[in-house]
Amino acid sequence: MSRQTYFFLKQTARNLKQSWGTQLLTLMTVSLSVLIFSFFLLVYINMINASERLGDELRLIIYLDHEVIPEMQPRIRKKISDFAEVEKIVFISKSEAFHRLKEQLGGEQDVLDDLGADFLPPSIEIYPRRNLHNLTQIKEFSDYLATLPGAQKVQFGQSWVERFGYFTELMRVIVMLSGILLILATVFMVSASIRLTVVAKEAELEILRLVGATNTYIQTPLLIEGLLQGIFGSSLGLVLLYSIFLWTKMHLHGPGLFSVLTLQFFPVSTTVMIIATAILLCTGGSFASIRKYMRI
Amino acid sequence: MSRQTYFFLKQTARNLKQSWGTQLLTLMTVSLSVLIFSFFLLVYINMINASERLGDELRLIIYLDHEVIPEMQPRIRKKISDFAEVEKIVFISKSEAFHRLKEQLGGEQDVLDDLGADFLPPSIEIYPRRNLHNLTQIKEFSDYLATLPGAQKVQFGQSWVERFGYFTELMRVIVMLSGILLILATVFMVSASIRLTVVAKEAELEILRLVGATNTYIQTPLLIEGLLQGIFGSSLGLVLLYSIFLWTKMHLHGPGLFSVLTLQFFPVSTTVMIIATAILLCTGGSFASIRKYMRI
Amino acid sequence: MLKSFSEDRPFIDITKVTKVYPPDIIALQNVSLSVDLGEILFLTGMSGAGKTTLLKLICCMETPNKGLIDVGGYDLSKISASQIQSLRQQIGVVYQDFKILPRQTVFQNIAMPMEVCFTNVKDIRKRVDQLLESIKLTHKRDTVAGKLSRGEQQRVAIARAASNSPALILADEPTGNLDAEISEEIMKLFTELNAAGSTVIIATHDESIYRNTEHRRIELEHGLFSRQTQKKQLSLTGLMS
């Protein structure tokens, strides 16, 4: 076994030396593919994060014709929660509403002094769960809330939600389509570079079969090669992605921006998964491509 | 010449028949590359459109301590325009401000009846030109406006502008990075498929040179092939893109969304440009790749 | 020597074999032949007679349409993939188109069959150097094979076939690009290998290499055996069908 191991290492080293051009090409392909794929994964993940954060600001307000007495609150809570899961429900009394307005007016608040503290209607603020981001769903929810006893009018930042919904929807479509295109490109690139490698090795594989090389003898160096290429290629791709990520983060640094959105990189587990997948694809791809030489 | 033309057409037909696998691969590569490239171009163009449309909603408001008499307006207009080009400047008097608030309050407007029509300050609304989208620039402009005589306070939808600016910035970075990655992928794909084609043709080219084939004899069929591949490949890519475009448009169809954004396809000139570029690349690429066979 | 082989049977036994290439090119027709262990056999015949096809059948590169082939105790119609591998390790073939690797050195080309059998490095070096001397290419040891002349390449192909000291050597036109002097050297090499236990089959057009030997010669004509000389009185099984 030790002599065999030595042979295989020698064989791999020789292959690497003899076909370093093709090897480098494959390495670059793997890096580029991993980079492209993980780039879009990262964009997608951050987009979802962002939409969740922005979704936090969504609230629906039910203006009521009279205040809800504390004893009634649990029943209304239940009625609301029955329809859709919500994050938080806040009951705002007339006076609370008045105080808020006052705060909002800031310097101008003395204009309110003449008005009674109860000129504003009481309301219920509802912060829906994050799964309720679709405009139609929000509208349905809003329609439902309008049927609650005492509800005068239901409001939500319709234009904001529409605009935001449009943005996320468009982003999702773009990311999805890019993803499909890029997976096609990646598949193409990897298969083209494997095809180039096999073309270069065709004659050698044929002769190896003819002098009676065993499957182990032929496949082991390929396995090692695939392993090395998977590891180095994907690591390189991920390092590049991380550099881009850091650059973007720095580039986008501005006051207050990160209160809205924080860019996040992959957790370690995802990184490991990406590398593992790359290794699997590299070895699997080269195995599949020499399959026809493995018969007899 | 007519016999030569016949020869070349025959040669091309033979090539296409003999290496249809590789030809198809190249065709698909060209299509995919054109698709990917024009997809991102389209996204970019529509993003710019969108940011212009959304930018329309940006306005700065200067609250004044006293009304601007109509005779002063041209001077102030000039002062403002001196600093930055603006789309529109609107002077709002106390009463106009009051009427607006009333409209905004809708049903609740009677609460204002007791207040004087002049409890709100007069203001100037400034709609900047589209080139003023950068947050820092807007801030500078806002600071400048604060120095105008009588200016109490300058307001703009800071959070909205920040958020929007963040979005467009992020989108721009994403589109830019994707563009770079995809151009890399495209270059890789095209060169890999040309390399595969040349590998397949190597022996034939060598022998053609050895039996004294002229440059015209060798290059003309390649030229025709490149032409065909450029035309069909890029057309296919563009047709696919147009299908995706239509699908996206339908998919995103919702009430009111298109008041904010309208998706647009390339004008005919851009389409023609893309096809021409693809043809150039296809023929240029294959010419470059057989360059070494053209010596001697 | 092949493990499963018992000495009382012919080493190669071909019975009524027909090989038809698609669509309908009859390369061999109802051919029977047996070759004894340790024999040297010449296979002659016009261009296109089926010599190469017969050799390809013996080393499992092609399968017959009809008939049975038995090599060293293996029935080739029932042989498993791993058995083919170990059989091929015991057969050295000089291909008519050489099949050497133009980008590997002469040494690497010749060492390949030994590397496949995990022979240790010292033995490989010794054997290759010894063979290089026989084929008079010691000075080209580390030259890339693609930069050799055709005759030199042919000699490399011969050395590769011999390198593993195989039980069976199939040489297809081994002297086609070699001059008389070197052809003689090569024949000497084959005789030595034969003396060391290898069975040798040589397909050739070169009259000079079989004219003065006493080995059996079989002549193929359009896929049929047309004539055979039996000098050594060894096997009588190889018959015109």
Added chain:
Amino acid sequence: MLKSFSEDRPFIDITKVTKVYPPDIIALQNVSLSVDLGEILFLTGMSGAGKTTLLKLICCMETPNKGLIDVGGYDLSKISASQIQSLRQQIGVVYQDFKILPRQTVFQNIAMPMEVCFTNVKDIRKRVDQLLESIKLTHKRDTVAGKLSRGEQQRVAIARAASNSPALILADEPTGNLDAEISEEIMKLFTELNAAGSTVIIATHDESIYRNTEHRRIELEHGLFSRQTQKKQLSLTGLMS
């Protein structure tokens, strides 16, 4: 016939040519030779002597390190790319490794040099069919060349070299894979071509094809001319250097 060529000069004139392959492999050393128009010349010598190298120099596949080569009135050291092209259209070469296209048919392979000269389709067909008869491969006309036996491939290579009725034919080991009978046919073909005006140079090891002819033979040894026979009393310029 080459346009720029005047008949009173030797057709090929090689003067003190040295060819060294990198790094330091001396393939030809100070070789001088002249070949007259319409001559048949045999080039012999051991494997690795430099025969192929000499032929490659004549058809511009390699450039000499020293010395002058003049072919049909062209000085090869000053020849332009388009002149090389028209010169090559006038030279038919049988490469030692054939260089036929395995995925094109026999017809396409043989027709190639004529297609390159834009010969019309009828003439191509006539010529190819005529050649196929000479090389006895009429029945393989539309077979893909990769599926032929080596000897058949060699004949295709010979037919391709002859197809354009070139002014000069360079045949490198043209009978290496052919039996005596077909070799004779091939020699007959070369003689016919020569009678029709082609100058023919044949590099070979096969004694039988030059033994009974009265053509000049030059023997190379380690890149030097070691011997030459001058039967026809034609040219005296080819000298040992």
